[in-house]
Amino acid sequence: MAACAGLAMLAAPSAAHDYKIGSIRVIHPWSRATPPVVPVAGGYLRLINLGEEPDRLLAVSSEIAEKVELHESTVTDGIARMRPLPGGLTINAGETVELKLGQAHIMFIKPIRPLKEGERFEATLLFEKAGSLMIEFMVQGMGAQPAGKSGHEGHGAPPQ
């Protein structure tokens, strides 16, 4: 019974799924459900630098995987490529940087278990200036796109 109550509390969603540390806002960290056997999983989020100076996402750590790296995917001339970003990811003053499908992303290498839709897992982001921040990734469906994509991103569609 006590365990059930504990689980229910853990499962309670936080109202707005975003975080702030120093000048950095972290919006909607999410990951996608994986096949039952999978060597890697991606992590996605949006970073906004509200400060006057550039900052850098240096590293990500999480117990969900053996190793966590920052990577960048590209498709150029029909060829898909992926490369690590060993120097991290710079967020210039006043800028927004998206870690999203098919671009820069967090790579969870050898997840300790498959990710299931609806669950959450913890991770820590380390910024050069803002310091470290613990966040939760929401696991969305396997075909999921970032929340809000259809509503107000990209093509000038009016907000609902």
Add this chain to the structure above:
Amino acid sequence: MTGLKLFRLIVWGAVAVAGGLFLGLSGLMPGQQRGQPAITSAGIAAIGGPFKLTSHNGEPFDNARLAGKPYLAFFGFTHCPDICPTTLFELTELMTELGAATDRFNVIFITVDPERDTQELLAGYMTSFDERIVALRGTQEETDAVVKAFAAFARKVPLEGGQYTMDHTAGVYLMDAEGKFAGMLDMHEPRKTRLQKLRRLAGGNT
């Protein structure tokens, strides 16, 4: 005199043989161009040639299995966090939406990373996608051969710490019922366009 004549004959003979060899070889070369499908005089890319691989269920699987039906072929690997699972997932959704028309074509997923993509790994991986999609792997030689047969691109790129990643053709090959190249499916093009391409490939009015 006779000696000199004989010598000339031998020299010219050698030139002719070398020239013939060169012409013959250059005629065989188009498949070697990386990433660029060879174009025949009819303007149809000569890709999708014979291959011999093994399915994720452990059955031998060669191009003869695909004869008489259009098919889709995608090159990827499981250590690929977004493009590969996204493509397989979207193919799954397109196949569901197409309904009965889906049964008029086959879909194969060929791993370009047979070293890490074991049959067991592929079998587990494929349970997340439409069960009609067949994952195929081969030995390194068989993999190189199928990549070449489709004039696809696959390259191992070493990373730090002894790890590696694969660069690979991102699009999905559309092959007609005669096994001829019929175009590419790009997962970035509108869903409507992709559905149209698949309906056209499948034929019929569905």
